[in-house]
Amino acid sequence: MRWNSNIVFSRPVRWIMALHGDLVVPFSFAGISSGSQSCGLRNSSLANFKVETAESYLHTVEKAGIVIDMQERRAKILDDSSTLARGVDGDFIAPDSLLQEVVNLVEAPVPILGRYDDSFLELPKDVLTTVMQKHQRYFPVTSKSTGDLLPYFITVANGSISEEVVRKGNEAVLRLCKGPMKIF
Incomplete structure (x- = not known):
């Protein structure tokens, strides 16, 4: 499938979270720039949330109700x-x-x-x-x-x-x- 800037990818790219420690790794893909924001489940109280550090990612996502493993x-x-x-x-x-x-x-x-x-x-x-x-x-x-x-x-x-x-x-x-x- 083709998304945004004609990039071929199997799913729509809506956000990119890329961190090294507490720093955002800056880059863009398919017209989307990286950041420290991520998205959870649509019907969750934490549908959008910030991840402070790469090390806190798993804990933060778990708090948002997502089972990564x-x-x-x-x-x-x-x-x-x-x-x-x-x-x-x-x-x-x-x-x-x-x-x-x-x-x-x-x-x-x-x-x-x-x-x-x-x-x-x-x-x-x-x-x-x-x-x-x-x-x-x-x-x-x-x-x-x-x-x-x-x-x-x-x-x-x-x-x-x-x-x-x-x-x-x-x-x-x-x-x-x-x-x-x-x-x-």
Whole structure:
């Protein structure tokens, strides 16, 4: 993709923070100049914040609610998702490739349990799990005792949100997918 001054980069460049000690390392890229400001989660009270020194970066970002370490994000997703699935006497399906993608999509993971209508379970398991995993990036939930799909999924939101709003929105999206899934 091309951004700002026709620079090719995979994501939009909105800010650059570059510090050595407490000094800004001055440079520009894609029409953006470096500084000591960084951005957190949009819905956070610390959506924009200043990093005083390079050494304080991790602590400052952590205070903004961002989990920098990928392994920490992964562990939080796995632990919280396991707890949610156990709450409905289930396990969740998280193929490594999907889990890695979700870990890289969020900075402050918040797994949320969603539910869909039992009638979805009449669809072939592979069709339903493919739509959940490939198209929505949900983790399907299976029965602990039988391994059959349960009418639940786990989605991972990013940061402090209204879980009910996110749950209902994701449940509505999955309901909209039912018509096209019936074709299979």
